[in-house]
Structure formats: structure tokens, C-alpha cells
Amino acid sequence: MSTNAYYGPEAHGPYELIGIGQLALEDGGTIPDCRLAVATHGTLNAARDNAILVPTWYSGTSKIIEQVYIGAGRALDPARYFIVVVNQIGNGLSTSPHNSSGALAGPGFPKVRIGDDVRAQHRLLTEKFGLTRLALVVGGSMGAQQTYEWAVRHPDFVKRAAAIAGTAKNTEHDFLFAETLLEAITTDPGFRDGRYDSPAEVAAGLKRHAKLWTVMGWSTDFFREGRHKALGFDAMASFVDTFMTGYFAPMDPNDLIAMAWKWQRGDVSRHAGGDLAAALGRIKARTYVMPISHDMFFPPRDCEAEQRLIPGSEFRPLASIDGHLGLFGTDPQMLAQLDMHLLELLARPVE
Amino acid sequence: MSTNAYYGPEAHGPYELIGIGQLALEDGGTIPDCRLAVATHGTLNAARDNAILVPTWYSGTSKIIEQVYIGAGRALDPARYFIVVVNQIGNGLSTSPHNSSGALAGPGFPKVRIGDDVRAQHRLLTEKFGLTRLALVVGGSMGAQQTYEWAVRHPDFVKRAAAIAGTAKNTEHDFLFAETLLEAITTDPGFRDGRYDSPAEVAAGLKRHAKLWTVMGWSTDFFREGRHKALGFDAMASFVDTFMTGYFAPMDPNDLIAMAWKWQRGDVSRHAGGDLAAALGRIKARTYVMPISHDMFFPPRDCEAEQRLIPGSEFRPLASIDGHLGLFGTDPQMLAQLDMHLLELLARPVE
Numbered sequence: 001m002s003t004n005a006y007y008g009p010e011a012h013g014p015y016e017l018i019g020i021g022q023l024a025l026e027d028g029g030t031i032p033d034c035r036l037a038v039a040t041h042g043t044l045n046a047a048r049d050n051a052i053l054v055p056t057w058y059s060g061t062s063k064i065i066e067q068v069y070i071g072a073g074r075a076l077d078p079a080r081y082f083i084v085v086v087n088q089i090g091n092g093l094s095t096s097p098h099n100s101s102g103a104l105a106g107p108g109f110p111k112v113r114i115g116d117d118v119r120a121q122h123r124l125l126t127e128k129f130g131l132t133r134l135a136l137v138v139g140g141s142m143g144a145q146q147t148y149e150w151a152v153r154h155p156d157f158v159k160r161a162a163a164i165a166g167t168a169k170n171t172e173h174d175f176l177f178a179e180t181l182l183e184a185i186t187t188d189p190g191f192r193d194g195r196y197d198s199p200a201e202v203a204a205g206l207k208r209h210a211k212l213w214t215v216m217g218w219s220t221d222f223f224r225e226g227r228h229k230a231l232g233f234d235a236m237a238s239f240v241d242t243f244m245t246g247y248f249a250p251m252d253p254n255d256l257i258a259m260a261w262k263w264q265r266g267d268v269s270r271h272a273g274g275d276l277a278a279a280l281g282r283i284k285a286r287t288y289v290m291p292i293s294h295d296m297f298f299p300p301r302d303c304e305a306e307q308r309l310i311p312g313s314e315f316r317p318l319a320s321i322d323g324h325l326g327l328f329g330t331d332p333q334m335l336a337q338l339d340m341h342l343l344e345l346l347a348r349p350v351e
Numbered sequence: 352m353s354t355n356a357y358y359g360p361e362a363h364g365p366y367e368l369i370g371i372g373q374l375a376l377e378d379g380g381t382i383p384d385c386r387l388a389v390a391t392h393g394t395l396n397a398a399r400d401n402a403i404l405v406p407t408w409y410s411g412t413s414k415i416i417e418q419v420y421i422g423a424g425r426a427l428d429p430a431r432y433f434i435v436v437v438n439q440i441g442n443g444l445s446t447s448p449h450n451s452s453g454a455l456a457g458p459g460f461p462k463v464r465i466g467d468d469v470r471a472q473h474r475l476l477t478e479k480f481g482l483t484r485l486a487l488v489v490g491g492s493m494g495a496q497q498t499y500e501w502a503v504r505h506p507d508f509v510k511r512a513a514a515i516a517g518t519a520k521n522t523e524h525d526f527l528f529a530e531t532l533l534e535a536i537t538t539d540p541g542f543r544d545g546r547y548d549s550p551a552e553v554a555a556g557l558k559r560h561a562k563l564w565t566v567m568g569w570s571t572d573f574f575r576e577g578r579h580k581a582l583g584f585d586a587m588a589s590f591v592d593t594f595m596t597g598y599f600a601p602m603d604p605n606d607l608i609a610m611a612w613k614w615q616r617g618d619v620s621r622h623a624g625g626d627l628a629a630a631l632g633r634i635k636a637r638t639y640v641m642p643i644s645h646d647m648f649f650p651p652r653d654c655e656a657e658q659r660l661i662p663g664s665e666f667r668p669l670a671s672i673d674g675h676l677g678l679f680g681t682d683p684q685m686l687a688q689l690d691m692h693l694l695e696l697l698a699r700p701v702e
Contacts, residue, residue: 223524
């Protein structure tokens with residue numbers, strides 16, 4: 001176990017660390033004492049039917065979800081809903097390589113899949129909060145992967161689902177992109193097979209990783225329109241060095257790698273022997289599929305192909321030249337579109 | 352000077368090495384004895400008005416231009432035109448880091464800009480072939496950069512221009528993508544600041560470079576539609592290992608770096624004090640701007656913004672899910688579209 005001041009309540013709180021016990025993992029191995037970092041907003045009503053689950057994306061925590069998506073007058077309004085934001089395993093707040101000890105510490109951390117997160121979250125919601133249904137599961141990127149996994153695995157539990165900028169079955173193309181991210185880190189000599197003493201020793205690899213995110217995460221249009229300058233950076237170099245590298249630099253490399261490995265293998269078709277149509281056909285939730293127009297690695301057409309396999313679902317693309325990282329909340333107009341769709345989805349009657 | 356069997360007439364011939372003398376470079380330094388590898392097809396007519404120039408792209412040589420774009424019944428038909436394919440400086444056939452000696456060898460090779468290539472080519476065409484006009488300059492990617500440079504620098508010489516999948520002024524976004532390619536190579540410990548003994552010592556870096564090209568060079572749609580499988584590879588892994596890595600593995604890292612540095616800085620606005628509109632406004636050539644629909648780093652909108660600044664030009668996008676590397680000729684339908692546009696352009700009267 002190593003300490004890393006970045007992952008704490010000062011930067012990411014408030015949240016509660018909730019133990020859900022021993023978690024046996026799909027790919028083998030066990031997390032003996034799995035703890036989920038959970039942030040809640042609002043109050044569960046008497047009927048226990050106003051709960052919304054928001055899982056997190058790669059490198060993200062409950063904090064950015066709160067800052068960008070939750071608030072009075074928003075679709076995710078704590079005055080109306082009991083909103084549970086669960087940090088994914090490996091993200092640095094929940095049980096993760098860097099905060100584990102013994103055999104699980106650092107590079108010894110076992111492989112965790114999207115399905116493991118969803119089983120852990122299901123245990124949390126049922127045992128800790130006594131829930132039997134979710135009014136909505138909504139997430140972006142790896143959060144969308146978890147959203148799809150929830151809807152396929154627990155069709156009666158999930159009443160509505162909104163998958164933003166992500167897929168139910170990761171594409172080969174996206175798998176390779178994630179591999180370039182992984183390799184940017186692991187090829188840094190300072191990484192030392194995961195046995196570095198601090199992220200600072202892997203600074204060069206983390207910076208290359210940040211550059212790849214800059215290239216693929218936004219869009220060519222974003223930079224042509226000078227959106228990075230509108231965010232306060234006078235040039236690409238300062239945008240990369242200050243914003244993007246500054247964002248990733250304090251993060252734990254083994255944590256990022258645990259998440260990227262999981263991201264690469266998101267695939268609900270595992271529940272139907274590899275048959276994606278059969279797996280998505282199980283979904284009973286009212287589902288909105290919401291890619292971002294300029295997303296370079298989850299382009300609308302990939303998402304639409306999946307949407308057509310989900311009974312009663314709707315295709316609701318979000319227009320933004322901010323691309324995938326529009327998830328960061330950089331484009332207020334995209335957030336307005338998202339809220340409009342979510343408000344409509346939440347107003348739909350369900351069983 | 353190092354030997355590298357990949358760069359020779361066996362793989363890339365026939366071509367002629369033509370000395371154009373001493374070339375003073377825009378960024379300082381000189382190539383004392385600059386030699387261009389030149390492949391010609393067809394015959395110059397008596398009026399000397401049927402010459403077509405085709406410059407090459409990053410990593411490409413005159414061979415792929417011949418194989419994919421030139422032939423009887425094609426727009427570039429040797430029966431009608433005198434087609435001159437000039438390998439760019441640094442591409443391994445023309446004067447390049449790996450085939451230079453003394454102070455210019457390997458990492459000592461001076462920085463070469465697109466403008467240097469065009470000045471070298473102008474000398475070749477005027478002094479060696481006695482040309483005073485070109486019926487067409489056509490090129491893809493870095494070939495498009497050279498095409499724009501030609502049209503701006505020599506507006507009366509270039510009668511028609513066709514810029515495929517490239518820009519007149521490189522974008523900040525594309526600059527960063529090229530930087531990730533460069534760093535994939537230079538961070539390989541085997542690169543040793545350019546003093547490796549053979550490309551094999553930089554195999555890991557060249558493979559990462561190939562992976563980045565795989566991610567950005569094709570498109571998500573390309574892989575979703577299984578186009579890589581249609582090309583004969585059963586999975587992404589074999590496509591990356593055999594096709595993409597196999598393509599780049601024998602190439603000289605310093606040569607690739609010389610080209611990437613040049614590519615990053617392509618910018619015709621240098622001729623007008625940074626005013627792109629003024630520079631493009633000088634073009635007298637009948638110009639077709641031809642981005643590829645699914646190109647991830649020279650997207651149609653970037654190219655269209657430039658097209659609007661070129662007097663009398665036309666926007667002629669090519670539809671192909673093969674993305675930027677459709678330039679390799681993998682999509683026959685895209686080549687058919689290209690030929691149709693080029694035939695139309697060549698049929699247009701010029702002064």
C-alpha cells in the first residue's frame with residue numbers, strides 16, 4: 001500500500017468508504033475486503049423508487065460527477081432523487097492497486113472486470129441501501145459500460161438506462177487505443193513493472209499518456225475552433241502540459257492500468273455466449289443511447305448499431321465538438337442537451 | 352551512412368537518383384549534394400505541357416504511387432501524361448539521414464521543410480526536364496502539403512492542383528498526433544538518440560508507432576465493418592503485427608523522424624507573414640480539395656475551411672471508411688472516385 005494525497009477526501013470528498021465483503025472476481029482471484037467509495041445526494045423516498053446510480057469513468061471519481069452532472073434544476077436533482085455515485089474498483093478511491101496491501105498491492109492487484117464492479121455495486125445497493133429497483137442508471141464512457149452491464153444483468157432492477165459515449169461491447173479499435181495508453185505508461189523505464197515508488201517516477205509515461213488522450217479525447221474541430229484557448233490556455237503546448245498532463249500526473253499508474261485493462265474488455269455478450277444481440281435483447285430498461293457527435297473512439301455509428309439491438313431503446317446523440325472529453329463538462333450546450341434527454345427519460349412511465 | 356536493404360531498387364524501383372546540387376535549407380544548414388529519387392512514367396510531349404508531378408507522403412515512396420495511382424485507363428495514364436514521381440527528402444530513397452555520411456548522417460541530418468522539397472523539385476523540373484509548367488500537381492497527405500506549397504510558391508507554373516487528405520497549414524491537433532508518433536520511436540531505449548545500429552534495435556518503438564497509425568490511420572468504421580479482415584487478417588492482433596508493424600519495421604527511424612518533423616510544420620502561410628488567406632489567395636491553379644470522409648486527423652471540415660480560401664477551387668471529398676490510410680489503395684471505390692475527379696480536373700481548360 002502506498003499513500004497518494006491525490007486520492008483523498010480533500011480533492012474528491014465527501015464520500016463514504018463502504019465495505020461489501022469478499023469479492024470473488026470473474027477472471028479468478030479475490031478481493032478479500034472490497035471497499036467502495038460512495039457519494040450520495042438527496043434522500044431515498046418511502047417507496048424506495050427514486051434511486052439513481054451513476055458509475056464512474058476511466059480516471060474519474062464521484063467528484064467530477066457531482067460537479068458537472070448533479071444539482072438543483074438539473075436532471076439529476078437531489079431534491080427529487082436519491083443519487084448514488086459509486087467509484088469504480090481501481091479508480092483510487094475504491095479498492096485499488098495503490099491502496100491495497102500485501103499480495104494485492106500495486107502490480108499484484110488482480111484483474112477486475114466491468115461485471116465485478118456491477119456485482120459489487122448490486123451488493124451495495126441491495127444490502128446497504130435496501131434497494132430493489134433503480135429509476136435510472138446513467139454513466140459515461142466506462143460508466144456506460146457499467147450501465148449496459150447493469151441493464152443486461154439485472155433487467156428487472158434497472159428501470160431506465162442512459163449510456164453516454166460508450167459501448168456495450170468494446171470495439172477492436174478502441175481496445176487498441178487503450179493499449180496505446182497502457183503502453184505509454186508501461187514502457188517508461190521509471191514504471192519498473194509497476195514497482196515505482198511514486199507517480200513522479202513515471203512522469204514521462206504519464207505525460208505521453210496525456211498526449212494520447214489529447215489527440216483522441218477531444219476532436220480536430222475542438223482545436224480548430226480554439227476551444228482549448230477558450231478554456232484558458234494560450235496554445236496547444238500549455239493545454240497539454242498544464243491541463244491534460246496536470247490532470248493525469250498525480251494519478252497512480254497501476255490504478256490507471258487496472259481501469260484500462262477492465263475498459264478494454266467491457267462486453268455484455270459474455271452473458272449470452274458471445275451473442276451481443278441476445279444479451280442486449282434481455283434489457284427491459286427504457287434505454288437512451290447517447291454518443292457524442294465528435295467522439296473519435298465511440299463514434300455515433302458504433303453506438304447506433306448497438307442501440308438497434310435494445311428493445312424499445314432510442315438513439316439520442318449529443319452534438320459537441322468537444323468529442324469524448326465533452327464528458328468533462330466543457331461544453332455547456334452539450335450538458336443542456338443531456339439534461340433535456342435525461343429529464344424526458346425520467347418522465348417516462350415504467351413498470 | 353548506414354545500409355538498409357529496404358531502401359533500394361529491388362523493393363522500390365525503378366527510379367533514377369538525380370543530383371540537384373547544393374540545397375540551402377530554410378531552417379539553416381545545407382545539403383551539399385542533394386539527390387532526388389525520381390520515377391517517371393510516359394513521355395513529355397513537344398509542347399512540354401503534359402507533365403504531372405506527384406510528391407510522396409510520410410513513409411511512402413514512388414513505388415506505391417505507381418502501383419496504386421498510375422496506369423493505363425487511369426486518370427494518371429502514362430499514355431497521355433509525363434508523370435514525374437519525386438520521393439521526398441528524408442524518405443529513404445532521396446537524400447535522407449540513413450544514406451548520408453559525415454556530419455549529415457543519422458541524427459546529424461539537418462531539419463528539412465516542405466518548402467525545401469518544393470525548391471529542390473522545382474530545380475529538378477526546370478533544369479533536368481526543362482519544364483515551365485505542370486498540368487497537375489497531385490499528392491496525398493504530405494504529398495498534399497507539397498502540392499499546396501507548389502501552388503502558392505509557383506502560381507503560374509502549376510496549372511492544376513489536387514490535394515488529397517492533407518492541409519495547406521497543418522493543424523495543432525495533427526502536430527500533436529505526429530509528436531506522439533515521434534515519441535513512440537524516440538523513447539525506445541534502443542533508439543539511443545538516433546545512434547542505433549539498425550532499425551531492429553528500435554523494433555519496440557517502431558511497433559508502438561505502427562499501433563498509433565493503426566488507431567488513427569484507419570477509422571472505427573473500418574474495423575467495425577471488418578475491413579482489416581477483408582484485407583486478409585483474421586484479427587486485430589495479426590493486422591497490427593503483420594500488416595502495420597511489418598510495414599514500418601524495416602524503415603529507418605531517423606528517416607521517419609525527419610519526415611515527421613517536416614510534416615508537423617507544413618504551412619504555406621509562411622509565404623504571407625502567417626496570413627493563410629493571403630497565401631492561398633495567390634493560387635492560380637485550378638484546385639480540387641479532396642479530403643477522405645473518415646480521415647481522423649485531416650477531417651473534411653478542416654480541408655473545406657482551407658478550400659474556401661482558394662480562388663476558383665472546388666471541394667471534392669472522397670467517401671471511404673478506410674480513413675486516411677485509404678491512400679494505400681485499399682478501397683477500390685475510393686480510387687474510382689478519385690480518378691473521376693482527377694479526369695474532370697485534367698479536362699478543364701487552363702491558360
